[in-house]
Amino acid sequence: MSFGRANQQWSTFSKAWYLLNADRQPPGKLADVAAKYLMGMHKPIYHPTSRVGDHVVIINAKEIAYSGNKWEEKTFHSHTGRKKGRLMMRAFEVHELDPTWIVKRYVYRRLPKGSYGGMYKRNLFQKLHVFADENIPEEIKENISFVIPQPRRVFKGINDYTQEEIDNFPKLWIPSPDFLKR
Amino acid sequence: FTGKTSAHAFLKSVLQNGVGKHVKQLKRITLNFSEASPSSRHVRKFVENDLVEFARKHPSVVVYAMPEMEQRPSVCVEYLNGREEVASLEKLEPDEILQKLDTYSNRSGVEILKIVKDIHTDHPSIQGQWHLFTNNTHNI
Numbered sequence: 001m002s003f004g005r006a007n008q009q010w011s012t013f014s015k016a017w018y019l020l021n022a023d024r025q026p027p028g029k030l031a032d033v034a035a036k037y038l039m040g041m042h043k044p045i046y047h048p049t050s051r052v053g054d055h056v057v058i059i060n061a062k063e064i065a066y067s068g069n070k071w072e073e074k075t076f077h078s079h080t081g082r083k084k085g086r087l088m089m090r091a092f093e094v095h096e097l098d099p100t101w102i103v104k105r106y107v108y109r110r111l112p113k114g115s116y117g118g119m120y121k122r123n124l125f126q127k128l129h130v131f132a133d134e135n136i137p138e139e140i141k142e143n144i145s146f147v148i149p150q151p152r153r154v155f156k157g158i159n160d161y162t163q164e165e166i167d168n169f170p171k172l173w174i175p176s177p178d179f180l181k182r
Numbered sequence: 183f184t185g186k187t188s189a190h191a192f193l194k195s196v197l198q199n200g201v202g203k204h205v206k207q208l209k210r211i212t213l214n215f216s217e218a219s220p221s222s223r224h225v226r227k228f229v230e231n232d233l234v235e236f237a238r239k240h241p242s243v244v245v246y247a248m249p250e251m252e253q254r255p256s257v258c259v260e261y262l263n264g265r266e267e268v269a270s271l272e273k274l275e276p277d278e279i280l281q282k283l284d285t286y287s288n289r290s291g292v293e294i295l296k297i298v299k300d301i302h303t304d305h306p307s308i309q310g311q312w313h314l315f316t317n318n319t320h321n322i
Contacts (some may be wrong), residue, residue: 011313018320044312146320 012045015127016054017143021150023060026067027106029151034058035110037148038124048116055127057144062099062132066091076105099132190296196263199290205242207262207291211283212246213271215255221272225255228276236280240287257283261291 018037022030036042040052066074074091094101107128111121129140199205213229215222229247237245255271257279267286271279310316 008311008313011315012311014314016314019322145322146318147322148320 013052016146017140018054018056018146018148019144020056020058020148021060022058022103023063023150024065024154024157025150025152027064027103030058030064030103031106031110033148033151034107034128038107038111038127051123053124053127055129055143056148057129057131057136057140058103059131059134059136061103061130062095064103071095076102100130103130104128188296190298191293192300193297194292196290196292205262206240206287207289208240208243208259208287209262210244210246210258210260211286212248212258212260213255214248214250214253214258215271216253217249217251219252222253222255224274224276225271225279228279232276232280236283243287257286259286261289263291265291265293 020030020034034056037056038053040046040050040054042054043052045052071092072090075088076091076094078087079085080087091102104125108121108125111117111124113121196207199207213225213233215225215229217226226249233245233247237243256268257271258266258268260266269282271282274282
């Protein structure tokens with residue numbers, strides 16, 4: 001693709017919209033990738049003083065996958081600042097209230113901190129669009145032009161197989177009907 | 183976002199000096215120092231021992247030695263293009279002062295700036311500038 005001399009500036013510095021599917025992905029790895037693209041660090045023209053970040057649209061945020069027993073063991077805290085104002089919720093409780101909250105929180109913590117962060121962090125965070133499922137508003141959908149590869153390989157779940165595939169799968173031995181009872 | 187700008191200029195010489203006859207651009211040197219204070223002791227030693235020899239070596243340069251009471255040692259040099267520079271001579275040994283004056287006498291008098299080059303091209307990049315679609319494997 002070739003551009004004219006003046007249009008070259010627009011094509012170099014224009015902002016792209018990337019799609020990232022959060023289906024069966026760990027939120028930490030998702031946030032690593034999303035923060036990199038929000039800051040524009042995937043571009044060869046990246047410089048910390050240049051605002052060259054892209055938009056990232058995360059879909060299927062309710063399908064994120066924690067390893068281990070984190071859904072019950074991991075807790076999120078906040079404090080109102082007053083006495084006895086501590087609030088603590090486990091991960092699955094938060095996820096039931098708002099399926100996009102955990103992904104947003106992980107990405108926000110990956111963005112630049114310190115005196116340089118500040119407003120820059122909030123501006124970057126406005127370019128993140130998280131949705132619980134695959135339904136995206138039409139005005140966002142028409143902007144998307146690229147897809148970010150998922151950070152973790154997605155294996156086929158047991159519910160993704162059709163009954164025909166299960167029946168045709170070669171079986172080495174056929175268990176007796178009362179195998180599970182024993 | 184604009185980058186940091188500093189004073190810069192193109193490389194030039196004064197009136198093509200040295201193409202035919204070379205004219206020394208240094209016009210006048212004024213040495214200001216104190217008669218008695220210890221901060222000027224090296225300058226006083228330089229004036230006693232080396233200044234006459236320096237003036238003989240550069241006949242086109244006018245050299246003034248201006249001793250005054252309670253004065254810090256400094257040198258003021260003036261050039262034919264009208265510029266003048268003042269520099270401190272504190273904590274300089276006599277040989278360092280001689281080296282400094284030699285440097286001033288060899289200069290053209292043009293202000294020392296970062297030298298930039300007048301280069302222009304219609305084709306800044308042969309490969310083509312980077313844009314969103316170069317080597318982008320993330321297409322839908």
